[in-house]
Amino acid sequence: xxxxxxxxxxxxxxxxxxxxxxxxxxxxxxxxxxxxxxxxxxxxxxxxxxxxxxxxxxxxxxxxxxxxxxxxxxxxxxxxxxxxxxxxxxxxxxxxxxxxx
Amino acid sequence: xxxxxxxxxxxxxxxxxxxxxxxxxxxxxxxxxxxxxxxxxxxxxxxxxxxxxxxxxxxxxxxxxxxxxxxxxxxxxxxxxxxxxxxxxxxxxxxxxxxxxxxxxxxxxxxxxxxxxxxxxxxxxxxxxxxxxxxxxxxxxxxxxxxxxxxxxxxxxxxxxxxxxxxxxxxxxxxxxxxxxxxxxxxxxxxxxxxxxxxxxxxxxxxxxxxxxxxxxxxxxxxxxxxxxxxxxxxxxxxxxxxxxxxxxxxxxxxxxxxxxxxxxxxxxxxxxxxxxxxxxxxxxxxxxxxxxxxxxxxxxxxxxxxxxxxxxxxxx
Numbered sequence: 001x002x003x004x005x006x007x008x009x010x011x012x013x014x015x016x017x018x019x020x021x022x023x024x025x026x027x028x029x030x031x032x033x034x035x036x037x038x039x040x041x042x043x044x045x046x047x048x049x050x051x052x053x054x055x056x057x058x059x060x061x062x063x064x065x066x067x068x069x070x071x072x073x074x075x076x077x078x079x080x081x082x083x084x085x086x087x088x089x090x091x092x093x094x095x096x097x098x099x100x101x
Numbered sequence: 102x103x104x105x106x107x108x109x110x111x112x113x114x115x116x117x118x119x120x121x122x123x124x125x126x127x128x129x130x131x132x133x134x135x136x137x138x139x140x141x142x143x144x145x146x147x148x149x150x151x152x153x154x155x156x157x158x159x160x161x162x163x164x165x166x167x168x169x170x171x172x173x174x175x176x177x178x179x180x181x182x183x184x185x186x187x188x189x190x191x192x193x194x195x196x197x198x199x200x201x202x203x204x205x206x207x208x209x210x211x212x213x214x215x216x217x218x219x220x221x222x223x224x225x226x227x228x229x230x231x232x233x234x235x236x237x238x239x240x241x242x243x244x245x246x247x248x249x250x251x252x253x254x255x256x257x258x259x260x261x262x263x264x265x266x267x268x269x270x271x272x273x274x275x276x277x278x279x280x281x282x283x284x285x286x287x288x289x290x291x292x293x294x295x296x297x298x299x300x301x302x303x304x305x306x307x308x309x310x311x312x313x314x315x316x317x318x319x320x321x322x323x324x325x326x327x328x329x330x331x332x333x334x335x336x337x338x339x340x341x342x343x344x345x346x347x348x349x350x351x352x353x354x355x356x357x358x359x360x361x362x363x364x365x366x367x368x369x370x371x372x373x374x375x376x377x378x379x380x381x382x383x384x385x386x387x388x389x390x391x392x393x394x395x396x397x398x399x400x401x402x403x404x405x406x407x408x409x410x411x412x413x414x415x416x417x418x
Contacts, residue, residue, distance in 0.1 A: 006252050006278045009289035009309065026235050062288065065308075066237070070136045077151075078130050092137065100322075 012062050017046055020058040027068040031055055034068070042071055042086045104179035105207045107153035107166065115167070119158070126154040152204045162212060179207060233296035233305035240289075240309045242279050244319055244326070247373050248348045250281035255309070275307075282375040283311050284324055319348065324379025326372045331388040332356060347371055347381055354383060362387045 018026075020034055035052045037043045044050075045058040067089065074085040108115050111125045133140060133147040140146065156162045240255050256274045275294065283289075288308045295305025313321060320327040330345060340358030344351050347368070354366065364385045372379020392398040 006276045007291055007294070008278045009280075009291040011280050011283065012288040012290055012308075028234070063286075066310075069237070073136050074134070077134055077147075079127065088137065 016062040017059040018062055018064070020045075020055060020060070023060055023064055023068065026065045027072060029068060029072065034058075036082060037068060037071065040082050040086050042082075042089060043067065102179050102206045102210060105149075105153070105205060107156050110149050110153040111157060113157075117157075119160070122154070122157045126150065126158070130154075148204075152208050155204070156208070156212070166211070179210075233298040233302065235305040235308060236295040237308045237310065239312055240277070240279075241312055241314050242283070244313050244321060244373075245348045246279050247281065247283045247313075251279045253277050253279055257307075277309065279311070282324075282373055284373055284375055285311060285313050285321060287311050318346070321373070324373040324375045324377065325382060326379060327382045327384060329386050330354075330383045331386045332360070334387055334389060337361070337385065337387050345383060356385070360385050 020031060023029075023034060024031055034043065035055050038045060038050055038055075038058070039052070043060060043064055045054075045060060047054075047057075047059065049058075070092070071082075071085040071089060074080055074088055075082065078084075080088065108117070111117075111122060111129065113121055113125045117125070129150045130147065132138060133143045133150060135144045135147055138147070156166050236257070238255065238257055240253055242251060242253065246253075254274055254276050256272050258270055258272060275291070277289065277291065280289070288310050291307040291309065293304045294307035297304050318328055326348065328345070328347070330343075332341075332343070335341075336343060336356055337360045338358065340360075341356045342353050343356060345354040349371065352368070352371075354368075356366075362385055366383040366385070368381040368383065370378045371381035390397075392401050
């Protein structure tokens with residue numbers, strides 16, 4: 001039997017941090033958008049310095065990628081604004097907490 | 102190619118106003134949005150609705166579509182009549198609208214290929230160069246796979262642009278190694294396996310999010326694994342050594358005498374073998390055998406006589 005090649009990926013630990021630039025690149029958003037997400041309370045930068053002047057040095061949990069993408073999709077597809085997307089994200093979090101129990 | 106009844110997909114009448122169509126779209130989009138919906142075929146439905154809305158929200162495209170006539174049935178074999186769109190001018194890509202890859206052949210035969218993406222690429226510089234998109238997908242594994250490591254073949258639907266700039270979707274199968282110790286919600290990054298770049302830009306990455314297949318007897322929290330273990334009353338009362346399944350194989354577990362239901366026994370380091378090893382918690386439960394014949398009933402009678410036991414003693418009744 002032919003030996004098959006399997007792809008070996010890099011495991012991303014939940015603690016993995018990414019820079020604000022990585023986040024922008026992965027989600028195709030601009031830094032200004034990330035700032036508005038932080039100001040809305042959708043995203044928490046790691047060192048808790050939420051002032052926009054510090055945006056360049058912000059680091060985020062890897063899970064932020066999914067969060068931003070969901071927020072972008074919700075705004076684009078459902079016509080909700082940023083606050084509406086934030087509310088939906090919080091409710092989605094609560095649903096998944098409840099489903100885990 | 103099959104005819105698509107966009108009015109039927111949106112659940113509106115043929116003479117619906119633009120406001121009614123928008124309202125129907127919003128309701129369906131919330132219902133089927135892949136980030137929100139729990140419906141089984143949410144993504145397909147969402148795409149279908151998005152395509153229908155793309156046509157019906159635009160008065161030009163809508164009247165061109167209406168021109169095709171009402172004799173068509175959904176699913177019927179369809180070829181656009183020659184010159185069907187004469188006199189219409191479709192003005193560029195729509196704003197808003199979902200973007201989940203290409204639209205159906207039916208849509209493309211009417212409104213042209215690559216239509217939906219055109220707006221995103223228009224206006225690009227001549228030596229336009231861009232890294233490909235990162236793709237995200239979910240992969241289901243068994244809890245046991247996390248204990249031993251495993252390999253998985255996964256098939257993804259990949260949209261890309263062909264030579265003539267059309268969006269084509271084709272299945273792509275990848276063989277991926279699932280590393281030992283993986284936990285729910287963790288991601289595996291496969292560098293360069295995402296969308297192709299444009300103009301010499303590198304390919305994006307593929308992120309696989311791991312989830313466990315639901316198993317009947319294990320619950321997983323982080324790296325810890327929980328197992329409900331049923332015991333006979335005499336095993337719990339007298340103590341026993343019982344065989345217990347674990348994801349790494351069965352083990353013998355000593356149950357101390359006088360164990361109450363709900364008691365947790367911790368098997369240290371027998372949870373998911375992550376960098377910080379999880380524990381396996383065995384949660385004791387007591388299953389009561391039915392008294393099915395006279396001598397079995399006598400044993401329960403005997404217990405009633407021998408124990409002055411009030412399980413509701415703490416309830417003040």
